[in-house]
Amino acid sequence: MTDTLTHAKIERSAIDRLSKDEPAWLGQMRRAAFARYEELPQPGDATPGWRRLSLEGIDLHAPTPEPSRIDLRAADADRTRGLVVSSLRPALAAHGDALRETIAAAHLGKSVGRYAALAEALWQGGAVVIAPAGFQASVPVYIDVGAGPYHRVIVMAGTGAKLTVVETHREADRLSAGIVDVVCGQGASVHYVHVQDCANSASVFSHQRATLARDARLVSLNFGIGGCLSRSDVEVELCGQGAESDMLGLVFAEGQQEFDYHTLQGHRSPNTRSDLLFKSALDDRSHSAYTGVIIIDRGAQRSDAYQANRNLLLSEGARADTEPMLEIEADDVRCTHGATVGPVDEEQLFYARSRGLAPDDAARLIVDGFFQEVFEKFGEPAVTESLREKVAPHLGRVSAS
Amino acid sequence: MATQPQTLVDKDYKYGFRDETTNYAFKARKGIDHDIVEQISQMKKEPRWMRDFRHRSLDIFFAKPLPPWADLEALGQINFDDIYYYMRASDVEGKTWEEVPEDIKRTFDRLGIPEAERKFLGGVTAQYDSEVVYHSIRKDLEALGVLFGDMDTALREHEDIVREHFATVIPPADNKFSALNSAVWSGGSFIWVPPGVRVDIPLQAYFRINAESMGQFERTLIIAEPGSFVHYIEGCTAPTYSSNSLHSAVVELIAKEGAHIRYTTIQNWYKNIYNLVTKRAIAQKNAHVEWVDGNIGSRLTMKYPSVYMMGEGARGDVLSIAYASDGQHQDAGSKMIHAAPNTTSLITSKSVSKGGGRTSYRGLVKVYEGCDGVKSNVRCDALLMDPESRSDTYPTMEIDSKNVRIEHEATVSKVGEEQLFYVMSRGMTEVEATTMIVNGFFEPFVKELPMEYAVELNRLIALEMEGSVG
Amino acid sequence: MPTQTIDVASVDEIPHGKVKVVVADGRRIALCNYDGTIYAIDDVCTHDRGPLGQGELIGREIECPRHGARFDVSTGSVTRLPAVRPVRTYPVSVSDGRISVDVSS
Numbered sequence: 001m002t003d004t005l006t007h008a009k010i011e012r013s014a015i016d017r018l019s020k021d022e023p024a025w026l027g028q029m030r031r032a033a034f035a036r037y038e039e040l041p042q043p044g045d046a047t048p049g050w051r052r053l054s055l056e057g058i059d060l061h062a063p064t065p066e067p068s069r070i071d072l073r074a075a076d077a078d079r080t081r082g083l084v085v086s087s088l089r090p091a092l093a094a095h096g097d098a099l100r101e102t103i104a105a106a107h108l109g110k111s112v113g114r115y116a117a118l119a120e121a122l123w124q125g126g127a128v129v130i131a132p133a134g135f136q137a138s139v140p141v142y143i144d145v146g147a148g149p150y151h152r153v154i155v156m157a158g159t160g161a162k163l164t165v166v167e168t169h170r171e172a173d174r175l176s177a178g179i180v181d182v183v184c185g186q187g188a189s190v191h192y193v194h195v196q197d198c199a200n201s202a203s204v205f206s207h208q209r210a211t212l213a214r215d216a217r218l219v220s221l222n223f224g225i226g227g228c229l230s231r232s233d234v235e236v237e238l239c240g241q242g243a244e245s246d247m248l249g250l251v252f253a254e255g256q257q258e259f260d261y262h263t264l265q266g267h268r269s270p271n272t273r274s275d276l277l278f279k280s281a282l283d284d285r286s287h288s289a290y291t292g293v294i295i296i297d298r299g300a301q302r303s304d305a306y307q308a309n310r311n312l313l314l315s316e317g318a319r320a321d322t323e324p325m326l327e328i329e330a331d332d333v334r335c336t337h338g339a340t341v342g343p344v345d346e347e348q349l350f351y352a353r354s355r356g357l358a359p360d361d362a363a364r365l366i367v368d369g370f371f372q373e374v375f376e377k378f379g380e381p382a383v384t385e386s387l388r389e390k391v392a393p394h395l396g397r398v399s400a401s
Numbered sequence: 402m403a404t405q406p407q408t409l410v411d412k413d414y415k416y417g418f419r420d421e422t423t424n425y426a427f428k429a430r431k432g433i434d435h436d437i438v439e440q441i442s443q444m445k446k447e448p449r450w451m452r453d454f455r456h457r458s459l460d461i462f463f464a465k466p467l468p469p470w471a472d473l474e475a476l477g478q479i480n481f482d483d484i485y486y487y488m489r490a491s492d493v494e495g496k497t498w499e500e501v502p503e504d505i506k507r508t509f510d511r512l513g514i515p516e517a518e519r520k521f522l523g524g525v526t527a528q529y530d531s532e533v534v535y536h537s538i539r540k541d542l543e544a545l546g547v548l549f550g551d552m553d554t555a556l557r558e559h560e561d562i563v564r565e566h567f568a569t570v571i572p573p574a575d576n577k578f579s580a581l582n583s584a585v586w587s588g589g590s591f592i593w594v595p596p597g598v599r600v601d602i603p604l605q606a607y608f609r610i611n612a613e614s615m616g617q618f619e620r621t622l623i624i625a626e627p628g629s630f631v632h633y634i635e636g637c638t639a640p641t642y643s644s645n646s647l648h649s650a651v652v653e654l655i656a657k658e659g660a661h662i663r664y665t666t667i668q669n670w671y672k673n674i675y676n677l678v679t680k681r682a683i684a685q686k687n688a689h690v691e692w693v694d695g696n697i698g699s700r701l702t703m704k705y706p707s708v709y710m711m712g713e714g715a716r717g718d719v720l721s722i723a724y725a726s727d728g729q730h731q732d733a734g735s736k737m738i739h740a741a742p743n744t745t746s747l748i749t750s751k752s753v754s755k756g757g758g759r760t761s762y763r764g765l766v767k768v769y770e771g772c773d774g775v776k777s778n779v780r781c782d783a784l785l786m787d788p789e790s791r792s793d794t795y796p797t798m799e800i801d802s803k804n805v806r807i808e809h810e811a812t813v814s815k816v817g818e819e820q821l822f823y824v825m826s827r828g829m830t831e832v833e834a835t836t837m838i839v840n841g842f843f844e845p846f847v848k849e850l851p852m853e854y855a856v857e858l859n860r861l862i863a864l865e866m867e868g869s870v871g
Numbered sequence: 872m873p874t875q876t877i878d879v880a881s882v883d884e885i886p887h888g889k890v891k892v893v894v895a896d897g898r899r900i901a902l903c904n905y906d907g908t909i910y911a912i913d914d915v916c917t918h919d920r921g922p923l924g925q926g927e928l929i930g931r932e933i934e935c936p937r938h939g940a941r942f943d944v945s946t947g948s949v950t951r952l953p954a955v956r957p958v959r960t961y962p963v964s965v966s967d968g969r970i971s972v973d974v975s976s
Contacts, residue, residue: 313800319799322798326792326793327793328783331815334813334814339809340806342806343804738955
């Protein structure tokens with residue numbers, strides 16, 4: 001039991017070491033975040049929002065900070081035209097003002113928890129991508145996050161800019177906590193993918209927050225297949241009129257994996273639109289918990305918000321919890337949410353088998369089709385193709401019984 | 402709030418040791434403690450086990466906190482020390498017809514409520530003479546072997562049946578308000594239907610109202626033996642005044658194998674009242690429980706009628722409407738617990754918020770492991786009438802079995818402009834058009850009510866849309 | 872099936888009608904003394920997964936303090952809502968005033 005293991009307590013001096021060569025304001029923010037972390041309890045069975053998760057055998061103690069390597073890939077041509085793709089700490093000097101505002105606002109997120117506060121305090125590996133006004137990226141930017149425990153990514157798209165960012169986590173094998181800020185300027189269009197494909201021993205915490213200015217558009221995809229425990233808070237704030245957000249999620253869980261997603265669609269301005277589709281396929285004795293909140297502020301009239309959570313249970317012992325929530329204070333809105341839980345549809349199976357497919361192949365085809373909708377809504381075939389390849393070996397283990 | 406027994410006003414009484422034949426000069430006073438509970442039980446001449454049950458429940462009430470997930474802004478305003486927890490009819494201070502609020506009188510007029518009923522609903526008299534109606538129905542029921550009466554009498558005359566089932570569906574520790582009710586309950590209905598018997602006429606609470614039941618902490622227990630059917634109706638559409646601001650009822654339904662219980666409620670408590678109710682049913686194999694629940698009144702109603710499907714093939718349905726206007730919060734919903742295979746649940750919830758009112762839906766659909774073949778469908782629709790109003794939904798699904806079909810859908814919208822325009826182009830005023838649309842919105846619920854209720858409800862909605870009800 | 876018996880407490884630690892929670896093999900187990908016999912059940916209420924051992928023994932049943940669910944400690948069977956599933960029991964042996972629990976599954 002975790003109670004009996006001893007862990008080195010993280011001291012505030014760790015922050016002093018980290019912030020030695022950083023601007024003073026960043027050190028202050030790190031300390032404030034650490035104070036918040038210290039006030040929050042370690043999650044357990046009785047903690048609200050954690051009740052149904054199986055935390056047995058999962059080490060939730062904060063690891064000591066260590067450097068985290070982050071690999072960045074972007075087209076040279078794009079860099080030449082002004083796209084900034086850099087490790088975060090070196091960029092603090094050149095882009096301090098812009099970054100400062102974003103970093104300062106991160107902790108205002110609705111559901112900032114213990115591990116987000118920890119990452120905010122102790123991140124070492126980090127990346128920043130800044131697309132200047134009007135910039136049209138030619139190829140996606142790839143951010144591959146290394147094995148260190150705490151990291152931070154910031155993506156900023158200037159007025160009318162257009163870019164795609166793919167952030168991948170594969171290296172973590174213990175507890176890892178990261179924060180992501182995506183800031184979309186007026187009329188900007190951003191596609192963002194968060195890939196969690198970590199080792200089976202990893203517990204991964206991710207806090208992602210996006211703010212959209214007037215007429216901005218964000219299409220995001222959270223793709224989860226790794227780790228033993230994966231907890232993600234994904235929030236989108238539609239701050240400016242006409243902003244639009246498509247939030248997509250895809251989880252393939254097996255063994256005893258636990259996936260816990262908390263999403264927020266925050267409509268703060270009139271004429272905003274959000275559409276969320278989160279799909280999970282659960283095999284063996286895995287478990288998915290989804291909590292989704294749509295908030296429409298009093299003044300956010302003529303807003304439309306949609307939310308759908310679909311769970312496919314592939315075996316006895318797989319479990320799905322879903323909690324879609326609405327808090328609506330404006331009346332001139334259209335708002336719908338829906339959730340389903342069930343096994344592979346009998347009729348679909350029958351149809352596929354009548355085409356000559358063996359039962360296991362039929363089941364795999366159907367699960368593949370189940371995910372297809374999410375990939376299609378995201379677009380960017382080059383990106384989604386590589387995600388399909390990641391799912392393929394897991395699909396290969398699906399059986400019809 | 403008292404945490405230990407207080408000394409009594411009348412020093413003849415000692416907590417726990419009483420000669421049961423002594424006549425009590427009960428003095429009504431505010432606040433709740435073990436002495437009040439002791440007196441209530443002694444006056445009712447209850448058996449020892451019920452008295453102990455009440456005392457234990459009071460301790461549980463003191464120990465439990467308010468539910469943290471609730472509307473604490475409203476709940477936090479309840480001053481538990483400033484409430485009468487038990488009053489006999491003779492204790493009620495005389496209230497004259499002149500003191501009844503104008504808006505209530507106007508509604509009585511518009512709804513055509515008979516004179517005698519007006520006095521009762523307005524809180525002017527504590528007695529409602531329903532004896533005439535009740536007598537003829539009683540004869541029919543006796544012939545069938547059906548037991549129908551108030552809970553206090555049932556405890557005296559049918560102690561064995563009561564003891565076997567009482568608090569087996571809702572234990573006192575379930576929540577703070579069920580604990581309170583368990584300590585101070587008085588009145589409420591008791592129904593027992595023998596195996597195979599169908600009671601064709603709906604049994605109504607009005608049939609058995611008597612002086613003791615002030616309606617404040619009612620305790621209802623309905624037991625349907627295998628293969629039986631009964632429909633029970635409580636409440637009324639007319640606004641009901643009460644001098645007691647805290648109402649906390651407990652309703653337990655037990656539908657044994659193949660039995661069918663339908664429980665209809667229309668609640669229109671006056672706007673000063675906190676209405677916190679725990680309603681739950683057990684449905685055994687192939688049994689069917691339906692909750693038809695209408696929430697129109699009160700300052701805050703918290704009510705989540707639930708069905709625990711314990712036997713294969715059991716079925717639970719909830720059809721509920723909620724209407725909230727300025728200063729009101731209808732916090733309603735349902736819990737469907739599937740603990741056996743091939744069970745079905747259907748929840749339909751429709752709510753309307755107007756003029757700053759707030760409606761919330763809180764629900765749980767839980768499927769335990771080993772429950773294949775479960776089907777559950779939840780549909781929540783909310784209509785916002787204006788920018789001041791608010792609607793929330795908080796449904797939860799916890800699914801631990803694989804071969805099930807679980808669906809949930811909720812929408813929030815306002816009355817469509819095109820819809821309104823179309824209806825008004827038929828020559829109606831805006832108020833008439835809105836009324837028609839809201840009535841149409843509530844139609845699935847209204848058509849399940851007995852005729853006279855349906856008519857009254859439609860009229861009441863018209864009044865609400867007009868804004869002439871306070 | 873091989874047993875895995877662990878010594879957990881002495882008999883004097885659990886008076887008649889009382890409950891004591893112990894940890895054996897990483898599990899929390901509630902030892903209940905009903906009428907002189909010791910019974911062992913999981914310290915987990917099947918209703919809300921919270922601890923059961925904080926509850927009171929009423930005859931042979933333990934009542935969960937949070938919502939009133941009850942279980943028969945001798946068989947583990949559920950006897951009152953809102954719990955609907957039984958709680959796991961463990962074979963108990965007592966010798967020389969020491970209580971041992973068999974945690975093999």
